[in-house]
Amino acid sequence: MNVTIKITDRKAYIVINPDASKKDFDDIFATLRSDQAITEVRIDLKNLFYIRSELLAQILALKKAANGKNAATYLLNVNEGVLQALEMSNLVQFFIIESDYGSYSVDILIDMFHSPEYADDISDYMSSNYSDEYKDALLKGISSEDSIVKEFSILTIGKAQDNTALEALRSGLDSTYPNVVKASILVLGWLGDMESKERFYTFIESPYNDVSEASGASIALLSEDNDPARLKNLGKSSNPDLRMVIAGTLSLINGDEAYQILSEMLQAEKVDSARPFMVRRLAFFNKAEVTETLISLLNDNSMGVQEAAAAGLERTGLRGHDAEVLKKVSSADSWVSYFAVKALGKQCSSESAKYLKEIYSQTEANVKLAIIEALGSCEDGEEFLVARLTDSNEDVRKEALSSLYRSNAARGLTEAKVLASKDSSWLVRYKAVEIIDNEKPDGYRGVLAAIKSADSNRYIQEKIASILGI
Amino acid sequence: MVTEMKSGKQVVFLSGEVNAKTGNEYKEAITAMFNSANTFVVSFKDVVYLNSSGLREIIDLLKNANKIKKEIRLCEMSKDIREMFSFTGLDKIFKIYDTQKSALE
Numbered sequence: 001m002n003v004t005i006k007i008t009d010r011k012a013y014i015v016i017n018p019d020a021s022k023k024d025f026d027d028i029f030a031t032l033r034s035d036q037a038i039t040e041v042r043i044d045l046k047n048l049f050y051i052r053s054e055l056l057a058q059i060l061a062l063k064k065a066a067n068g069k070n071a072a073t074y075l076l077n078v079n080e081g082v083l084q085a086l087e088m089s090n091l092v093q094f095f096i097i098e099s100d101y102g103s104y105s106v107d108i109l110i111d112m113f114h115s116p117e118y119a120d121d122i123s124d125y126m127s128s129n130y131s132d133e134y135k136d137a138l139l140k141g142i143s144s145e146d147s148i149v150k151e152f153s154i155l156t157i158g159k160a161q162d163n164t165a166l167e168a169l170r171s172g173l174d175s176t177y178p179n180v181v182k183a184s185i186l187v188l189g190w191l192g193d194m195e196s197k198e199r200f201y202t203f204i205e206s207p208y209n210d211v212s213e214a215s216g217a218s219i220a221l222l223s224e225d226n227d228p229a230r231l232k233n234l235g236k237s238s239n240p241d242l243r244m245v246i247a248g249t250l251s252l253i254n255g256d257e258a259y260q261i262l263s264e265m266l267q268a269e270k271v272d273s274a275r276p277f278m279v280r281r282l283a284f285f286n287k288a289e290v291t292e293t294l295i296s297l298l299n300d301n302s303m304g305v306q307e308a309a310a311a312g313l314e315r316t317g318l319r320g321h322d323a324e325v326l327k328k329v330s331s332a333d334s335w336v337s338y339f340a341v342k343a344l345g346k347q348c349s350s351e352s353a354k355y356l357k358e359i360y361s362q363t364e365a366n367v368k369l370a371i372i373e374a375l376g377s378c379e380d381g382e383e384f385l386v387a388r389l390t391d392s393n394e395d396v397r398k399e400a401l402s403s404l405y406r407s408n409a410a411r412g413l414t415e416a417k418v419l420a421s422k423d424s425s426w427l428v429r430y431k432a433v434e435i436i437d438n439e440k441p442d443g444y445r446g447v448l449a450a451i452k453s454a455d456s457n458r459y460i461q462e463k464i465a466s467i468l469g470i
Numbered sequence: 471m472v473t474e475m476k477s478g479k480q481v482v483f484l485s486g487e488v489n490a491k492t493g494n495e496y497k498e499a500i501t502a503m504f505n506s507a508n509t510f511v512v513s514f515k516d517v518v519y520l521n522s523s524g525l526r527e528i529i530d531l532l533k534n535a536n537k538i539k540k541e542i543r544l545c546e547m548s549k550d551i552r553e554m555f556s557f558t559g560l561d562k563i564f565k566i567y568d569t570q571k572s573a574l575e
Binding site for chain 1 (some may be wrong): 487489518519520521522523525526529532533536548549550553554557558559560562563
């Protein structure tokens, strides 16, 4: 049979093979016509790697028949070549395109692990629909010699959280392939396999960074009181990548001893790429002294460290140190000033907002933008932001519109509707179009269509075309 | 713990520190609500601190959900919190969305 149809639960499931002719569809249409209760027509194209125009015409006819019953039409498992044909003929918009991995045999699913495009989805599907059949196939995959199949079989069993497969999962630790070892370490960590913890310590100094990171992560997930002390010496390694792994592990473990060790590691760290990472990890310790450390690091020589400190403070809050941070806003070094404003972040108080507005005119351009961004999180920043919408600097206007929208969506939209057609800068107009699209007020498609026909800027044209689907 | 029903999905807002104690409380509270919806959207927007003990509780929550075919979606993580999920590979077993809106779709 070149075309088959099966009706279950008011859904018609149709499979089309490459050699199907117009005549093969006669029975399909007859079946569809005879069953009034159909709510979905699901057309599986898994066997088609290209599509002839004759078949395309039949699929459109199926769509028409489905429409006649008010049934939705789905195209399932559309291969790349077929998708391209649908796109070229502008037909994509008429169908709902989905993957239905349930229509594939388990052997094909395992084989699809080789496809980078599908591997994660297949793994998700198999773990969500985990069955004895899938388990057997995945266990076979773990014992195969194919490193990709082994890796994804392990990950899939891990996602299904099948604790009965621990022995097979542990076997991955003996693999010569780093991707397989990494998968096993991660999965055994998720499953809480304390028996494997000592093995993880043997991998933490692996030359493969992925394997080392996975070991650190799983040690953290299985951590006990004595782990920080065991990690301390590794934190003194000459390898900065390993030191970062240890920092990440200590941060996840948390606790007083882990904090002490990580603080010492940060003080001793000289490598520029490692210090920001350690600062970010240190910011995960819920301690008052961390706030003080982060504030002092706003003056660091490394911009990466300053940025990490500001991000940490923005997330954790200033714990009553607002005055110290505000003092840094007026620093002679504009980057210290910039990151101090960033640190104020979402917890910008009325007092802070007042100070930021006062100091605004005396600051450098980068600080001005940071202040405008911060005021978007303050209750009383609105009028100040509206006043910036007429600034001569397009970056200031754009940032002010963005912050105003964040602070008050309705007022942001009102201003966006004006600026989308009036502002001289396409950057501001583009932001305004984004806001209109985001809010989708009544009649927005007409508004955008009018802007598109009046605006000659290529980026605005393309943006609106993508929104309107034209 | 703040919760809100949206589009037939239960949205749960975690906040502050997610550690062994609070993580367990969140897990128990969400598990107790399993009858109220099939999909639970867990927002990390206001989570400031997270450690491995908290992560273990969140893994347990997923196990509880999987057993009775409930879906857990995580969303609105800061860059640093997201990095912790990525470091532990947990971004492979959880469905993680950038925004609450996309998690609700």
